[in-house]
Amino acid sequence: MATEIKNISKVFGSTHALNSINLSIKDGEFIAILGPSGCGKTTLLKLLAGFEYPSDGQIFIDQQCVGEKNNSTPPEKRNIGMVFQSFALWPHMDVKDHIKFPLLHHRFLADDLKNNIEKRIEEVLNIVELQSLSKRMPHELSGGQKQRVALARAIAPKPALLLMDEPLSSLDAELRMEMRKEIQSLHRLTGATIVYVTHDQEEALAMADRIVVMNDGQIQQVGTPREIYYQPNTEFVAKFVGKANLIKGEWINECTFRPHDNTDHSLWINIDASPHLRAKNLCPIRPEQFTLSATGSGIEGIIKNVQFQGKEIHYTIDIGSDFITIHEDSQNNNFSVGDLVTIHLKHSEHIAKPTLNYVKSKNS
């Protein structure tokens, strides 16, 4: 069921938490709301849930206006499910009762579920693979199992909209990776519409159908993970999602760029960038798209920091006018702090022999 957010603003005292947000969420879509701390993600989720009302604008769930200025349908009267970072399990209920509770109390429960509660409990236990733990109490479960109970409770009544607020952030790194797959599989199995708040760009890129990137209470860009990663519209999206270097220079035409700091003045060809970045004479190059050498022509710089990361080495290079980040394969690279190096685009060649040296996202 579709959800429409129309011109939503939210003000707390002098803080403009949300400024004129517009977003259409399609039935069955997995949307990630991605942005740094304080950008308004949780406020947007609270408005969708009904814990806050908008200062301006309207929210429609399944064509029903559920939120507008000074008028908000409370959470229990919205057809939604919620999963929180803290799991929010009830200490006195076992796993099965957590799933049963919303089936007994959800206002929008379809008749076939109402009449077959035991069958639905079994189905949901199967989806989250907790069949053998149905009699366990919360204190007898691991962190990952607790989060699966929270997911099971939220999906049991088949809500129109499933809202998730950083549901994996209290789990350790390995379990988070595992749970990402489980949430993806849960989305496939249930076909639920999901709005998933996170500040973790990898999580958003890995799971969402579309990502909404926010900063300072505003939407910076909405797009598929590939669009957001390969075609950042703004400096903020380029930096926050792709950790891109924004190289200063001059656009010769739509896809040819001359970096200011290039010692040999050669051109980078077949480069893609949004009109906004082109107008600012910036070219977004992600850390893995550059390579380093000890000699040759290109952008010269001095290595300021080195971080060994196993598969990759991350270098920070001072080029005088800026700092550039480069991720290189650790097997082939062994530069040290203080080394003088030259920076090139990977596979780059001079303008005399054009080749595709930057992924053309429109074709990818």
Ligand SMILES: Nc1ncnc2c1ncn2[C@@H]1O[C@H](COP(=O)(O)OP(=O)(O)OP(=O)(O)O)[C@@H](O)[C@H]1O
């Ligand atoms: N009840 C409130 N009263 C006053 N200010 C608030 C309230 N709730 C949120 N804010 C402010 O609104 C802004 C957005 O907050 P919000 O919690 O939505 O950010 P967020 O992106 O979810 O951040 P985080 O990732 O840290 O949770 C912040 O400046 C915050 O301080």
